[in-house]
Amino acid sequence: MSTAALQSSRPHGTAAPGPSFLRVLNSEFIKFRTLLSTLILVGSTVLVMVGFAALNAWGIGQFSEASRNDPQAAAAFAAQGADLTAGIPTSGIAFAQLIIGSLAVLLMSSEFTTGMARSTFSAVPKRTPAFIAKLLVVTACAFVVTVASSLLAYVAATPILDNYGFDIDLGSDHSRRLLLVSGVYVAAVAAIGMSLGTLLRNSAGGIMSLVGLFFVVPIAFQLIPGEFFEEARKYLPDSLFERIVTAAPAEDALEVWQAWTWLGVWVVVPVAAAMIILKKRDV
Amino acid sequence: MIEATGLTKVYGEKTAVDGVSFTVQAGRVTGFLGPNGAGKSTTMRMIMGLDRPTSGSVTVNGVPFAQHAAPLREVGSLLDAKAVHTGRTAYNHLLAMAATHSIPRKRVQEVIEMTGLGEVARKKVKGFSLGMGQRLGIAAALLGDPQTIILDEPVNGLDPEGVVWVRNLVKYLASEGRTVFLSSHLMSEMAMTADHLIVIGRGRIIADAPIGEIITGKGQSRARVRTDQPEQLMRLLADDGVSVEVQDHELLEVTGLPARDIARTALDNRIMVYELTPLQASLEEAYMELTKDEVEYHSLITTGAAAPTQTGGQQ
Numbered sequence: 001m002s003t004a005a006l007q008s009s010r011p012h013g014t015a016a017p018g019p020s021f022l023r024v025l026n027s028e029f030i031k032f033r034t035l036l037s038t039l040i041l042v043g044s045t046v047l048v049m050v051g052f053a054a055l056n057a058w059g060i061g062q063f064s065e066a067s068r069n070d071p072q073a074a075a076a077f078a079a080q081g082a083d084l085t086a087g088i089p090t091s092g093i094a095f096a097q098l099i100i101g102s103l104a105v106l107l108m109s110s111e112f113t114t115g116m117a118r119s120t121f122s123a124v125p126k127r128t129p130a131f132i133a134k135l136l137v138v139t140a141c142a143f144v145v146t147v148a149s150s151l152l153a154y155v156a157a158t159p160i161l162d163n164y165g166f167d168i169d170l171g172s173d174h175s176r177r178l179l180l181v182s183g184v185y186v187a188a189v190a191a192i193g194m195s196l197g198t199l200l201r202n203s204a205g206g207i208m209s210l211v212g213l214f215f216v217v218p219i220a221f222q223l224i225p226g227e228f229f230e231e232a233r234k235y236l237p238d239s240l241f242e243r244i245v246t247a248a249p250a251e252d253a254l255e256v257w258q259a260w261t262w263l264g265v266w267v268v269v270p271v272a273a274a275m276i277i278l279k280k281r282d283v
Numbered sequence: 284m285i286e287a288t289g290l291t292k293v294y295g296e297k298t299a300v301d302g303v304s305f306t307v308q309a310g311r312v313t314g315f316l317g318p319n320g321a322g323k324s325t326t327m328r329m330i331m332g333l334d335r336p337t338s339g340s341v342t343v344n345g346v347p348f349a350q351h352a353a354p355l356r357e358v359g360s361l362l363d364a365k366a367v368h369t370g371r372t373a374y375n376h377l378l379a380m381a382a383t384h385s386i387p388r389k390r391v392q393e394v395i396e397m398t399g400l401g402e403v404a405r406k407k408v409k410g411f412s413l414g415m416g417q418r419l420g421i422a423a424a425l426l427g428d429p430q431t432i433i434l435d436e437p438v439n440g441l442d443p444e445g446v447v448w449v450r451n452l453v454k455y456l457a458s459e460g461r462t463v464f465l466s467s468h469l470m471s472e473m474a475m476t477a478d479h480l481i482v483i484g485r486g487r488i489i490a491d492a493p494i495g496e497i498i499t500g501k502g503q504s505r506a507r508v509r510t511d512q513p514e515q516l517m518r519l520l521a522d523d524g525v526s527v528e529v530q531d532h533e534l535l536e537v538t539g540l541p542a543r544d545i546a547r548t549a550l551d552n553r554i555m556v557y558e559l560t561p562l563q564a565s566l567e568e569a570y571m572e573l574t575k576d577e578v579e580y581h582s583l584i585t586t587g588a589a590a591p592t593q594t595g596g597q598q
Binding site: 016035116123124125 | 328331352367371384
């Protein structure tokens with residue numbers, strides 16, 4: 001420990017690089033990948049997606065075996081045909097969205113709970129670039145992990161389906177749409193999660209709100225009788241996702257473009273609120 | 284140079300920093316001294332743009348911190364040794380910070396060596412002692428080779444060797460012409476380190492002067508006097524601006540009169556004096572004197588139960 005090492009580096013007064021957006025993005029990516037919790041949560045997402053797909057494939061196979069003696073069931077089964085198996089690779093998405101969403105909450109809330117925010121926002125005192133950079137890292141990760149784990153799930157489910165004489169046509173329009181929309185949807189959930197983490201600055205509170213929104217509220221709306229709740233349920237993010245990917249919508253369903261718009265609102269409102277609050281509030 | 288003008292921070296009903304104005308000059312170590320809860324950390328966070336002042340403003344080299352093109356290269360700060368995600372290694376923490384300003388890995392390695400973190404740099408911060416955390420915070424502050432260095436309680440938790448190291452480091456940085464602003468609630472540490480002192484209590488600046496001046500106080504001399512006839516001497520010494528305090532049987536403390544004048548009075552009146560010691564206030568005494576009305580948490584021990592007397596939360 002000597003002070004001699006200080007005699008170094010640049011002469012003062014020269015224009016030295018500051019926090020440009022790409023540099024901040026690079027910094028946020030370093031922060032993202034150097035936490036064990038990130039790796040664990042991404043790993044569990046892959047496991048859940050692959051596990052659910054395998055289980056689902058096996059279940060469909062078993063059901064088809066059982067329905068062979070029942071001509072009515074067999075007919076109903078055949079009518080659904082390829083759509084049934086197309087959903088297999090993304091069948092774990094209800095859980096994947098919660099895990100990735102929680103990861104997104106944690107990545108921001110931990111900045112505040114650990115005090116890291118003071119370092120982050122000393123380096124990037126305008127704050128907004130750091131938020132956008134983190135948002136980009138989180139949503140890109142959510143998309144890639146969802147699509148990649150769906151593809152892995154496909155690989156895992158195919159031999160199981162093969163046993164029962166089924167297969168998944170990954171090239172079909174429906175399959176491709178499911179894959180991409182799932183990725184975009186989980187990215188949207190991650191954006192909402194990160195906003196909750198920014199607004200609440202608390203890991204437990206953020207995750208509970210996210211679980212509430214994506215797990216408790218949809219169920220509650222389904223259980224509570226009344227037209228209002230039935231109608232309102234259509235506008236919840238998970239219903240919007242279902243609407244976008246379904247090939248055969250119900251009669252009173254929203255148009256696809258409406259569903260996309262509402263999903264956009266679900267993302268833009270919390271993200272904008274988070275950015276404004278982050279800029280205004282003391283760290 | 285750091286310049287604060289009318290800096291104020293109000294939290295709800297409590298005014299943490301109350302219209303504070305001061306200037307921290309380059310080329311010397313400026314100490315920021317005050318009891319816990321006096322507003323030191325709040326002031327420093329406002330300098331770094333982390334807390335928004337309720338009113339007033341503060342600039343670093345003429346510009347608000349957030350407006351600098353390369354903030355980390357302008358100001359390095361240790362605001363809190365726990366400003367780190369403890370799940371990350373020290374090296375990765377510094378690397379992520381450095382990335383925002385394209386500071387090369389070589390410099391990251393340099394500050395790690397400089398702060399003596401070499402052996403633990405690849406370990407998670409979770410297992411760090413308070414002292415190691417302080418060293419990491421100082422490493423982060425030096426990362427951008429900044430012209431201005433702000434350190435909040437840098438010696439907290441450091442071992443004696445680390446304390447001496449910080450002392451030499453800040454003096455060296457100041458000798459290079461940098462602006463060094465460090466806070467502490469330990470006057471002994473400030474006496475060893477700082478050239479200039481800003482003393483704060485309950486959010487107000489109590490003193491802003493070179494350290495020597497603060498120790499001498501208002502230029503009043505003090506002396507300890509032992510005599511056989513304390514009452515007579517007290518009566519004779521009594522005058523405007525002179526206060527005499529009876530400390531013990533035959534022991535007086537006289538303030539506001541040079542020792543020579545006391546001796547003269549005693550001699551003229553044939554009073555025997557068997558001790559006459561001019562007193563120089565230590566920084567500690569000067570500090571206690573300055574802050575006696577300003578401390579937020581008084582220790583009060585009563586017979587029976589100790590009564591809690593704090594008047595508010597620490598900011």
